[in-house]
Amino acid sequence: MPRNEPAIHTEALTKTYRYTEQQPGLAGAVKGLFRPDRRERTAVDKLHLTVPRGQIIGLLGPNGAGKTTTIKMLCGLLRPTSGELEVLGHRPAKRGYDFLSRISVVFGQKSMLWWDVSTYDSLLIHREMYAIPKPRFANTTKDLAERLQVQDILNIPVRKLSLGQRMRCELVLALLHGPELLFADEPTVGLDVVAKLSVRTFLAELNRDLGTTIVLTSHDMNDVAALCERVAVINHGRTIFDGDLDALRSRADAGVDADLDQVMSKLFTEAADA
Amino acid sequence: MRLARVLRILVIREVTIMLHYRWWLAMLQLSNIVAPAISLLVWRGAIAQGSTPPVTETFLTTYLVLVSVVAMLPSSWTSGFLADSIRLGGLSSWLVRPCSTHLNGIANNIGEKVVKLVLLVPLVAVLGIIFRTEVELPPLGLRWLVFAVSLLMAGAMTFSLDIVIGSLAFWFEDVTAVNRLRYLLARILSGSLIPLALFPAAVIPFLNAQPFRFMVSFPLEVLIGHPSGQAFALQVGWFATFVGTAVVSWRLGLRSYQGAGA
Amino acid sequence: MKRYARLWWSCLRQAIRRDLQFRSQTLINAVASIAELVLGLIPVLILTGTSAAAVAWNGPRTLVVVGIYGACTGLMDCFVAPNLRRIDGYVRKGELDLILIRPVNAQLFATLRWMEPAELGRVVTGLGLAVAGAHAAHLPFEAGLVIRAAIWTAIGFAGFSVLWANLVYLAFWFESAEPINEVALQVREAGRYPLTYFPRSVQFVLATVVPAGLIAAVPAKALTGTATTLTTGLLLLIAGIALTILHWEVASRRYSSAS
Numbered sequence: 193m194p195r196n197e198p199a200i201h202t203e204a205l206t207k208t209y210r211y212t213e214q215q216p217g218l219a220g221a222v223k224g225l226f227r228p229d230r231r232e233r234t235a236v237d238k239l240h241l242t243v244p245r246g247q248i249i250g251l252l253g254p255n256g257a258g259k260t261t262t263i264k265m266l267c268g269l270l271r272p273t274s275g276e277l278e279v280l281g282h283r284p285a286k287r288g289y290d291f292l293s294r295i296s297v298v299f300g301q302k303s304m305l306w307w308d309v310s311t312y313d314s315l316l317i318h319r320e321m322y323a324i325p326k327p328r329f330a331n332t333t334k335d336l337a338e339r340l341q342v343q344d345i346l347n348i349p350v351r352k353l354s355l356g357q358r359m360r361c362e363l364v365l366a367l368l369h370g371p372e373l374l375f376a377d378e379p380t381v382g383l384d385v386v387a388k389l390s391v392r393t394f395l396a397e398l399n400r401d402l403g404t405t406i407v408l409t410s411h412d413m414n415d416v417a418a419l420c421e422r423v424a425v426i427n428h429g430r431t432i433f434d435g436d437l438d439a440l441r442s443r444a445d446a447g448v449d450a451d452l453d454q455v456m457s458k459l460f461t462e463a464a465d466a
Numbered sequence: 467m468r469l470a471r472v473l474r475i476l477v478i479r480e481v482t483i484m485l486h487y488r489w490w491l492a493m494l495q496l497s498n499i500v501a502p503a504i505s506l507l508v509w510r511g512a513i514a515q516g517s518t519p520p521v522t523e524t525f526l527t528t529y530l531v532l533v534s535v536v537a538m539l540p541s542s543w544t545s546g547f548l549a550d551s552i553r554l555g556g557l558s559s560w561l562v563r564p565c566s567t568h569l570n571g572i573a574n575n576i577g578e579k580v581v582k583l584v585l586l587v588p589l590v591a592v593l594g595i596i597f598r599t600e601v602e603l604p605p606l607g608l609r610w611l612v613f614a615v616s617l618l619m620a621g622a623m624t625f626s627l628d629i630v631i632g633s634l635a636f637w638f639e640d641v642t643a644v645n646r647l648r649y650l651l652a653r654i655l656s657g658s659l660i661p662l663a664l665f666p667a668a669v670i671p672f673l674n675a676q677p678f679r680f681m682v683s684f685p686l687e688v689l690i691g692h693p694s695g696q697a698f699a700l701q702v703g704w705f706a707t708f709v710g711t712a713v714v715s716w717r718l719g720l721r722s723y724q725g726a727g728a
Numbered sequence: 729m730k731r732y733a734r735l736w737w738s739c740l741r742q743a744i745r746r747d748l749q750f751r752s753q754t755l756i757n758a759v760a761s762i763a764e765l766v767l768g769l770i771p772v773l774i775l776t777g778t779s780a781a782a783v784a785w786n787g788p789r790t791l792v793v794v795g796i797y798g799a800c801t802g803l804m805d806c807f808v809a810p811n812l813r814r815i816d817g818y819v820r821k822g823e824l825d826l827i828l829i830r831p832v833n834a835q836l837f838a839t840l841r842w843m844e845p846a847e848l849g850r851v852v853t854g855l856g857l858a859v860a861g862a863h864a865a866h867l868p869f870e871a872g873l874v875i876r877a878a879i880w881t882a883i884g885f886a887g888f889s890v891l892w893a894n895l896v897y898l899a900f901w902f903e904s905a906e907p908i909n910e911v912a913l914q915v916r917e918a919g920r921y922p923l924t925y926f927p928r929s930v931q932f933v934l935a936t937v938v939p940a941g942l943i944a945a946v947p948a949k950a951l952t953g954t955a956t957t958l959t960t961g962l963l964l965l966i967a968g969i970a971l972t973i974l975h976w977e978v979a980s981r982r983y984s985s986a987s
Binding site for chain 2 (some may be wrong): 753755756760763764767770772774775777778797853902904905906907908911913916917918921924925926927930942
């Protein structure tokens, strides 16, 4: 695999959802059965995006802008309607073993850990799933647990952990197999300041020490400011901005110390007016 | 090889979790044995009072004593979980890992069976001891082996049906009503309430051909009856149909998956 | 008393309004409820079909039993069962607090709060079956006998509900009592069969401690004019209700002390 090949490459990536609208009431349900009112909605519209290896990119946009759909296509959950999509040289929607074992996903709102058992038990399952040799498993677990300071809680059933503890355990699980590409979907949502900072520091270290490419989505602009060398802003399924934070500020005619929340809000409303 | 190792560790984890719910499962087993016990009581009562059913009393008693275990082993409870994970988006967590969610479903069913078997066998044994004079099991041998194969196919069929019904959640909001209907039909048509041979002669050809027979009744017929070679062929046919339908509906469903939530 | 009647009425109206909102779901549930009755008829008819001459029961009379059973359990599943199924959750998740703080009798409220009108489809179908069966069996139609049968069914209804309630109150004592509902439902199925088919000892149990037999089998017999007096049944029922109230008192005290 050539190392200079980009981690993610999309060309005119498009996803349209088909849905049927149903009139209320029994009459509507019956009518919908025979003459469904089919509609289409374009969630992602001819998106062009290339992410080189080793980058931390923030994918931003208001709710419903199409960023979740984009992420889902990138990690193989959704099949694109049209356009080109290559991630680590693979077509994600095929969900092949080689592809899936080189990426990883962390959902802030959804747990990948098994609820009723300890984190360590979940790690054992992933060891078999990703066929990780025992010595490497032991080393990685020790290293990740130290970095995230979870050595003492690895053996506690997940349901008894606080949200902050759980999120750090989620990261251990997600990175156990040493993925080259990590999708972090709102990894800090609902966390207190301390936990938030530790997650942020960890992601930065991960990128620096192991060269892991990270695609981050977050509504917390402080996360973005702390981590991302590049941001792509999506609205109505299109990229309306792609560049670094300084460029983002100047694009919105704001100074270097301008509040990023205000910058983003201005950008979104401008896009809506346009 | 990797998948076998994953399955092994998933089953171990399932058993550990199930053990937390052992009393819950024990109670569930109690409810499983009540229905055949009632059938057993009324049918033996009827025979004692001079009724002449089309099967021998020994067959009837043995059948009803064993049916709760034989119905439990190939059963599956995956459809509800699967439908929920599709509707609420939990499926996403599985799709991003190099391991099928169905491997987890299989492990869940196996784990549950292990624990349930330990709980149910004593209850069945009690029933067997009460009616010991009329219970007759074949000696260990080929027949038990064929029984096991038939039971495995029955399990694969119910699991496939679960995947098909669960997959409906890719297109419809709620599959509980479908499930309720399916269990209603299965209860009668699979022979888990009374042996199919007791039904009126006019409907027997239909009962013998329909797929639910091969989910409970047929393995038992293999063990304590004399099913024809044709019936074996029919089971293989239904088995292939069910598994095939499950594979197709799952593939089609994944194409239209939208992954609710994150 | 009047206050309780009005409260119950408003609960019923709310349940109907809710069901009208989810019409397709309600329709499917009503159909399934009726299908349950019809499919449940099959094993009973097969049993009586193969042994009609021997046991002096016949198809039409069996229809009466299954019909009354369907109607009575339909009422139970509409008005009582949805509540009993929730008790375990009330206790485990601490939702009983929301009932205990109301200025009404908590036990009564916890038993009658929820209703599922869709199950009533089975009541109509069941009564239809019973009437058709009675007609085909040439049973004499006498108001006195019908009232007698109705009272027996009422005793069976109340008696079995009382048993079920006591079973679910186990939730106060044990953590995983939820499947007890399934056990109760399965045991109730015994009431589908004419009592004559059971061994004597089981007949006695089904007429007293586990009154599934009183739901339909005894009332159907009463219609033929050959049933025993009502007094014992009524006395047992009153004793059962008294015990249940006591059980709730003791058990719910345990709940408040636990939380």
